[in-house]
Amino acid sequence: MMSGFSRSWAVGLLAASALLTTTACGSGTAETGSGSGKTEVVAAFYPLQWLSEQVGGSDAQVSVLTAPGVEPHDLELGIPQVTQIKNAALTVYVKGIQPAVDDAVDPETSFDAATAVSTIPAGEHSEEDGHSEEEHEHEVAYDPHIWLDPARLATVATKLGERLATADPAHAQGYKDRAAKTAAALNALDQEFAKGLATCTTKTLVTAHEAFGYLADRYHLKQVGITLDPETEPSPTRLSEVGKLAKAEGVTTIFTESLVSPKVAEVLADEVGAKTAVLDPLESKPSGDYVSAMRDNLKTLQTALGCTS
Template identity: 60%
Template sequence: MMPFSSRYAHQARSARRSILTTATILLGGCALLAATACAPAGSASSQSGTAGKPAVLAAFYPLEWLSTKVAGPDATVTGLTRPGVEPHDLELTPRQIADIEQADLVVYLKGVQPAVDEAVEQYAADKAFDVASTVTTLTASAEGHEGEEAHEPVAYDPHLWLDPSRFATVATALGARLGQADAAHTAAYTGRAASTAGELNALDQELQQGLGTCARRTLVTSHTAFGYLADRYRLKQVGISGLDAEAEPAPARIAEVAGIARREKVTTIFTEELLSPKVSEVLAKEVGAATAVLNPIESRPPSGDYLSAARANLATLRTALECT
């Protein structure tokens, strides 16, 4: 699959090549130094290897959450993206690239983080697990891209973790993949994967019931991150911007969304914690709507975890859509 937006690839390509070249030079040098000198706190190298546990690297938060649930005490899981960092903006350090090369398994989502994609291709192609390969993905909508800087064609929407039923499928596949990497604990990984899939399917049922009967079904969002949520629960997503969260929407697009919001009697414009709310706030004022935060769960929540963040989203949506 192609990256979902070439914006990140164009901006990061030269920097990525520089980092990868530097990493190749530094890998040998790091081996000559003490681990604390080469590895920052939180790196895989500083945390893995205890009692011979496999080292698992997860590209960003939802994959880290899932990997931790399935790995349990039998493997060490480390996230590559720190809390509060937009996953698409991640640039790898030489130490992180060394960790990718040394890891037993890298769990990632191809097309989301160009730097991770390239590092995996060069250093970990035989021990990487692309979660998008386990489910049917949604084709990226062109909605919201009007007037943006011209990009290469978008291939697919990567936000599949916002559909718990799809994420349950990923959990099952991850359990099998961990079992391949660590045959001694295959049954434990498979069991935890089944338990996690059960939790995700229960969450799916909560969302099905909670969003089953609502006064309105249109979501006006700051960008089109919620396609899987809308697809699964029969909602209509209208993004001010497209999949590229940092792209500036054209004035014509803002006017178009305002017209849709008025016509469909939208009472809430949804913003995100890691994005500027300014455009959404202006739009909300223009159409006489309130704003509320809808979490794409790309980064670790300030409190709680993936499940609690998804349930908080459900409560927000029920209020905004007047669900009964």
């Protein structure tokens, strides 16, 4: 693990190398982009890629920094990726998810999606979380998983349309129109969740890590994470706390994730007499797209929480 100084030095070196490449290749505007004639947009990871593609449409060339199947929190940037960011008309990210991206973006040509919505506080555990000093430097006071609330993501879509319209004025109306259409689809998805989770036997959501705070906040559920983040192993004390709560509140399902080992969740499920099910935090590309994966999540929640709609 790099120290804070080493990371800053490395990012500075990468940025300097990228700047030389940028000078040779152009600025990433619609006129001087990659040769496609489209505005270059870089998305940090999958949900932002999906949103950028919806809003950018045929006027934007969208690339993503985090490959499918890769845990976004683990992302390290090489010179080609830093060059992508420097060349882009706009980089779309969420501060607090990927420290390497936080370090590399330029405030003038980047859009932190978390700034477009009201945020909720990050989860807190009393146990030692095993983070390094460097990781603490990059933590934010809010929960960064904003895309798991479709209504908030609709707000982000609208703001993204405005930012792309500013970056590429020649196609401003197209960006705004597509942003409005995307926001409407996301608000409709929000209504599906609200209806589908309105009447449930239990409202307690026990998850592998605390990624679903916004979903819980929007639909009046209670999230209990085994760990604060996917990098951290829970202490025996934390496992005991979650197990007691799960038994007390009649939890029948412990939720796991596709990119995180299910072993801890399976141990907890055995202990409390529950089963496990996958709830996708959508940090990597699913088999379908954002909307279909969220609908799959809704069905999983309805079954696990005993909901009737």
